[in-house]
Amino acid sequence: MASNTSESTGRKIVSRLSYSFGAFGHDMFYATLSTYFMIFITSHLFDKSSSASNDRMIFVITLIIGCLRVVELLIDPLIGNAIDNTNTKWGHFKPWILAGGTIGSIAITILFSNMFGLNTSNPILYLIFFAILYITMDIFYSFKDVGFWSMIPAISFDSAEREKTATYARVGSNIGQNIVGVIVMPLVVFFSINANHGQGDLRGWFLFAATIAFISWFSAVIVSIGTKENDSLLRKNTEKTRLRDVFRVLGRNDQLMWLSLTYGLYTAGIQITNASELYYFTYIMGKPGQYSWLMSLNMAAGIVAVLLFPPLAQKFSRRNVFFYCIGLMLLAMLIFAFAGSSLILVLIAAVLFYVPQPLVFLVVLMIISDSVEYGQLKFGHRDESLTLAVRPLLDKLGGAVSNWVVGPAAVLAGMTAGATAGNITTQGNIIFKLFMFGVPAILMILGSFIFFKKVTLDEKEHAKIVDELEKTWNEHLETNGEESMQEIEKKVAATTTSYKAPISGTLVPLTSVSDENFASGNMGKGFAIKPTDGKVFAPFDGTVEATFPTRHAIGLRSDDGILTLIHIGIGTVKMQGTGFVQYVDKGQHVKQGQELIEFWQPAIKKAGFDDTVMVVVTNYKDIKDFNYIKEAGDITHGDEVLNLSKPETKDDSQS
Helix, strand or coil: CHHHHHHHHHHHHHHHHHHHHHHHHHHHHHHHHHHHHHHHHHHCCCCCCCHHHHHHHHHHHHHHHHHHHHHHHHHHHHHHHHHHCCCCCCCCCHHHHHHHHHHHHHHHHHHCCCCCCHHHHCHHHHHHHHHHHHHHHHHHHHHHHHHHHCHHHHHCCCHHHHHHHHHHHHHHHHHHHHHHHHHHHHHHHHHCCCCCCCCCCHHHHHHHHHHHHHHHHHHHHHHHHHCCCCCCHHHHCCCCCCHHHHHHHHHHCHHHHHHHHHHHHHHHHHHHHHHHHHHHHHHHCCCHHHHHHHHHHHHHHHHHHHHHHHHHHHHHCHHHHHHHHHHHHHHHHHHHHCCCCCHHHHHHHHHHHHCHHHHHHHHHHHHHHHHHHHHHHHHCCCCHHHHHCHHHHHHHHHHHHHHHHHHHHHHHCCCCCCCCHHHCCHHHHHHHHHHHHHHHHHHHHHHHHHHHHHCCCCHHHHHHHHHHHHHCHHHHCCCCCCCCHHHHHHCCCCCCEEEECCCCEEEECHHHCCCHHHHCCCCCEEEEEEECCCEEECCCCEEEEEECCCCCEEEEEECCCCEEEEEEEECHHHHCCCCEEECCCCCCEECCCCEEEEECHHHHHHCCCEEEEEEEECCHHHCCCEEECCCCEEECCCCEEEEECCCCCHHHHHC
16 A cells, blocks of 8 residues: 555656646747747848848738737637547647647747748748748647646646646746746857857857757657546536637626736736847847846746735735736836846846736736636626636737737837947937837736726625525536426435435534524525534535535535535635635536545634534425434434435325
8 A cells, every 4th residue: 555655646746747847848938939039030030231121021020920829819719629629548638738849849940040041032932931830830839838738637636736736837837937038148149150249140049949949849748758637527528618708708707808908908018028128138238148137036036926925915915916016017117217227227127027927917817717706606607717718818919919019119229130239329229118118007007997997806705706606506507408407406316315424523403503594594404513624525426516716615416416515614715715625626426425625624713713514405495305314413424414305296295
């Protein structure tokens, strides 16, 4: 047994590390594409012999990139469906991760070249090849991106293991994204034949891209080898995401809509400034090599910022964290705009601008997640995957806007091939700073105003929504049109159902609990248990019909049609999931005695809440016989508590 456990633990560690390295390589690729490709296009792809012709080509290329990224937004839902419908012996995701990593790496390497001089010898043909290569690269990157991040639920059904895997991945992503900035100029100069005032040449940029492409491809190979998809009937129940579905969900969920507008403006703003920073070091400070210092600081600051989010959100609320972050970023841009060539001021301003970004991202991600329950309560339908698909679409749209702004800004400021810091005029300096700081500031302020006026979904509001969903959870079961809610409630088997205790402790009457909703019978008929441990088990064979983001409650339907809600503690919804681990997912079939949730009793008591577990049968009115086997005293999970018989029928009444 020990060896098996050790092997299992070792397997998990290998999987986490493999996945983390995959995130590292994946975000190296993304940072290279989103931040450094544009400076290659504007500053190195063309020589300085024909500036007017070069400027026109740069404008056309940036227009193509922006348009292709918008077109690719329409393709993303098709990519998701293709991955969902992929069934191989290697799983749904690995074939696309490896294919996307391979083709994307080849394409980005070629894009970081002049295609054997085709850009000047035959510009039209170059633009055609460029467009084909770019859309191919972007599509296969999306295949890899969707496949990679969709693997988290497939790697494990254990919520704790998922959180650990995601944490490893976030660390890998942060390091990968920032380490590119640390190595970009040293590698470019190292590989270049001509250092070109520290800017490097075409050969240097090509070999830099080839290095990143190889690491990205190798990380995809490691993910394919080191991780394992766990197959399950649950994973066969996938929802096909269509673009019209995304817009449908967005349009009817007002909180999601206003938050999306806020985030769309915000992410476009920060991507413009982030993509402009290397230009600043190169053409305003004249010291591109010092850009590595900034990215090293950002790499460390990003990890700290992620760790700071939970205590900051708890102390100030997510809403206030958002406004504090925006205020700090605006202050940072103001310092940045007047820092000139002072390395100290530039580093302080740039780090102050970067630190809030992971915090804002997490605030937005949490509110988007909370809007799932908001929409569920409002419309009676849970659009989880569609709701969460909105954020990556907005990130890509923000990237398109950034490309449209940064490329023309570099051209108008004179930051093109052959230029150095000494060539940039005062007018060019001002123009570039207006694009780098002015446009993003306007976008971020506008987004913050919309957030202030329209986004009202905070932690307290979400707790109320979850509380209301608990009361009416059985009214929100999704039946896909196959049977009505009334039919489900009447679908109790002719045989007697034995209801087992889901947790060990002291059995007490439901009427004795301090929660009026349960004590009055409004939530259903059942019992309560003062727990002696923190493990909750399935009381019968059945299906998980409702889960909650706070993990303090779960709704089940037995194979015989019994609907039950198991609620841990009183007021524990306010703990926002702290101290709770959920081991099953909605839609998953469970066996009697299978562990559902584990909670840490000291965490509940420390928060000042009652840890009594309330257990109710919500469709008890449709059950003919509701017999208590035991009503008080010590009980162990798995002991029989209730016997439930079939509903009243015409035949029963006539007999």
